[in-house]
Amino acid sequence: MIGKSVYQEGESTYLLEYEQKKIRDCAKTLHNLAEAFEAPGREEEEENEDRKQMILKNRLRETRFLMADHLKEVARIVEQSTKEEIHMIRFGERKEKQISRMLYSEGIILEDICLAKKGDGKKEIIVRLYQTGRTTSKNLCSSSQVAEFLSILLDIRLQNSAGNPLFITEKSQIYYFEEESRYMVLTGFAKAVKENENISGDNHVFFETDNREFICLLSDGMGSGKRAYEESIEVIDKVECFLESGFEKEKAIQMLNDTFLIEGEGRNMSTLDLCSIDLCTGQASFYKVGAAYSLIKRDKYVEKVPSISLPLGLFHDMEMGKQEKKLLEEDYVILFSDGVLDHFSTGEGEENLKELVSQVPYSNPTQIASYLMKHAIARGAGRIGDDMTILVMGIWENKGAD
Secondary structure, eight states: OOOOOSSSSSSOOOOOOOHHHHHHHHHHHHHHHHHHHHHOSSOOTTOOHHHHHHHHHHHHHHHHHHHHHHHHHHHHHHHHHTTTEEEEEOOOOOHHHHHHHHHHHHEEEEEEEEEEOOTTTTTTEEEEEEOOOOOOOOOOOBBHHHHHHHHHHHHOEEEEEESOOOOOOSOEEEEEEEEEESEEEEEEEEEETTTOOOOOOOOEEEEETTSSSEEEEEEEEEESSHHHHHHHHHHHHHHHHHHHTOOHHHHHHHHHHHHHHOOOOOOBBBBBEOOOOOTTTTTEEEEEEEOOOOEEETTEEEEEEOOOOOOOOSSSSSSOOOOOOOOOTTTEEEOOOOOHHHHGOOOEEEEEEEEHHHHOOOOHHHHHHHHHHHHHHTTTOOOSSSSSEEEEEEEEEEEGGG
C-alpha cells in the first residue's frame, strides 16, 4: 500500500523500491499515450473537402495536442511522487518513554512515534495512538490536545493535520501533526450584486494546500446574473480541483484555458485571479488571466500588482501575467473584481483608490473590505452597475513558530 507509514528502522525512505517501480511504469504509460496523441493523424486532405470538414479536422488535431499536454502533466505528477524522499527518524528509547508516560496520564496509549523529515526541511510527527478505555465519551482527548502535548515534549510547534480524526478513540489509528507554519493568513470579503439581479456573477474561494500554501481564487463571469455565476463557479471549482490534485499553478490554468478553448463558441469569457502565499516564506505569487489589478498595503505604502492579460478561452498561447512579491508581517493583499474598479477608472481614480487604501482605519480584513466597498458604492452615487467583490488577506507571523 502506498501512503504514509510508521517505520521501525532508525531512518528509511518514504516509498519501497517496488512501489516506486510500479508508479514509474504508470507514468511511462501515460507518456506513451501522450506521444500517441501527438503522432500525425492518418487523415488526408481531399480535393473537394468543404470548409466545414477542414475546420472539424483542425479542431480534432488541436484537441489531440491539448490532450497530449494534459497527459504529460499527469505523468509528471505521478512520477514526481517517486522522487520525494522522506526520512523517518526515531527519537530514542528515553524520549519515547517520556512521551508515552505523558500521554498515558491523559488516558492515551502510544504505540509508535517518529519524526518525518522532508526534502524541503519541513517536519511532521507521525504517531499511532488509542484511548485506554478508562475514559468516557465526554472525556475523550482531542487530536488538537495531543498536538499541544507533543509541542511541549518535543519543543516543536505542531498543528493538527486536516485529515486527523477529531478525537482519540479506542481504535488504534495513525495521526499526523505538522510543524506550524511561520505565517498565518486572515481573510475578509465584501460583495455587492448588480442592480436588478438576484445573484452575483463573481465567485471566490480561500483554502490552504497540503504543502503550506494559502490560495485565493477570484473569478468574474462575463455579464451578470445566473449564467455569469455558473461560468465563474465552474472556473473556481476546476482550478481548485486541479491544484488539490497536485498540478502546478501554470499547468492548472493552462488546462482550464484549453478546456474552454475546445468548447469554443457559446461560452462566455471569464477571468481568473489567483494569489498564492507560501506560509513558510511569505512569498506571494499572482496569476492574472483577464483579471483586474490588485493592491498590496504595507502600513501607508500601497503597491499595485498590474494585469494586462486576456480572459480564459481565447487563445492556446495565453499570458499568465505571473508576478511575485515578498510579503511581511501585517501586509495586506487586496483583490478586486472589475465592478469595483469601474468606480475608480476616470481621472485620478486609481490614485484615489490607492490613497483610500493607504488611509484605511482598520486592521481586520473584513472591516477593510467593507470600508472599501462602502466608498466604492459612494463614488458611484449609490448605483451598482456591475457585480462587485473585494477580497482582503492579512498576513501575520505565528509567534510560537520560532
